[in-house]
Amino acid sequence: MPIHNREIADVFNRVADLLDIEGENQFRIRAYRKAARIVVDLPRNVGDMVREGEDLTRFSGIGKDLAGKIKEIVETGVLGQLKELEKKTPPDLSRLMKMEGLGPKRVQTLHKELGINDLDGLKKAAEENRIRKLEGFGEKTEKLILEALERMKDEGEKERIKLFAAEQIANDYVDYLKKGRGIKDIAVAGSYRRRMETVGDLDILVTCKKGSQVMERFVEYEDVAKVLSKGTTRSSVVLRTGLHVDLRLVPQVSYGAALHYFTGSRDHNIAVRGLGVKLGLKINEYGVFRGKDEERVAGRTEEEVYRQVGLPYIEPELRENRGEIEAARNNKVPILIRRDDIRGDLHVHTNETDGRQTLEEMVQAAREQGYEYLAITDHSKRVTMAKGLDARRLAKQIDAIDTLNGKVRGIRILKGIELDILEDGSLDLPDDILKELDLTVCSIHYNQNLSRKRMTERVIRAMDNPFFTIFAHPTGRLIGGRKGYEIDLEAIMKAAGERGCVLELNAHPDRLDLDDHNCRMAKEMGLRVVISTDSHSSSDLDFMRFGVYQARRGWLEKDDVLNTRSFSEIEGLLKRK
């Protein structure tokens, strides 16, 4: 059973939590948390890397000790150090730390003074009013804990929401704030601006004229369920949906520094500040300052901030401290793909199967997107739920597309199909109909719980078929839903490269599959990807932007993405030798 990177990261995070509660050195704790993030961010499976004898200390932040611990987890499935820690400190205390208002110090006090070991113990102590008597605690804190426990029961753990949902909430809030008086600049920063597939909270940054009532207006918004804090430069609220929103107010000379600061990521900021420290600069959300008298040298724009530490501008999607700073230093920051670069969509459905619009309507919608081409890829027969096409109905659709191509101007309609990859790796329509098509989009719908080995063989076998063009939504994951099947993507990408097949980045906001790490792995392996919407209605064509965001997070440039090419180029590229 292979160990996932996420599991190794979980072990490190648990170690960090317990060390934190024990009052260990903060920097040692930070090292564990940093290592956890590095492991999660690696495009490859760490277990495979360990088995191949790769030196993990080449990643900055992983030293000899942590590399050894990773090896131990990979080889034994556990970490002895964590077992030891759990003997001294009840492991459930780390759950207490996740609660609002409780950090390591308070959890330690609750444990030492009141013998609290878990959430039940905490609840009991709070209800019996024993917590308010502790030094550093009070009535309000006790009440806060009970409220937090109550919320936990209702909602479970705080969930991140999909970018698509966050976008709507953010747009409405920003529009509302803009209608207030005196706002100059306004931007939503944080993971939202870095276009992460999910967003934990919203950070809104504003500059405004004197006497603006922006803070009042912010907390008076109709969707606010609770005001967590309200100050002159910062306020926090919880919306009725449970989403946290922060508003920060900074002077205009600080706008760029603040935007940089609040966009993060935290690791990226720490790295940039580290560069600043070496140059004798102090960087905070108000600007960049030099020397003892703290002379302001930058702050109005993000470009200024980067320039002060000797770097070119770095796009928000890259700011994860995954090598972008080193790349920037060497003038090798990728020129990221943009939405305008996309010239066609290669995966859409019509009402012949489970789409909502007709062929003609989808073509018209694609023209309105400004596309040069559109591939119609309805489901194949195995997907009975979607009224999948058999050879006869597909032949009819091919004729319809040929006819339509003769009539419409300014766009080429490609003939395709979304083929089901059967459990034995065969495709569910015969070659003599597939040869009539411009491309096939192949994907897995059934038997998703095969072993990693069998699933990988299934797909590679399917790719052996010369009519296999694109492997769609390659992991099958649904964000916030299904985890995705077990599959060795590295082997799949290698096989795809050898056979001239392409992988899809599915732009649907529930999928975004390939994810950012996968995209980067594809790029490093020299494999091109297509970004497609898998549209089931004409309005879904707008999902393309989410695919582009994810591609940008995966460092993809225009040339890495096939459907940035013109129709004549793509025609040749799709055909396998």
Place this chain on the structure above:
DNA sequence: GCCGTTTTCGGCCCGACTGTTTTCAGTCG
């Protein structure tokens, strides 16, 4: 625990808000 064009030891990002406090610790981002 990690790291090194000042360094193999001594640093490691920085500020706002709250609650419990008479000057600050803890938490958060």
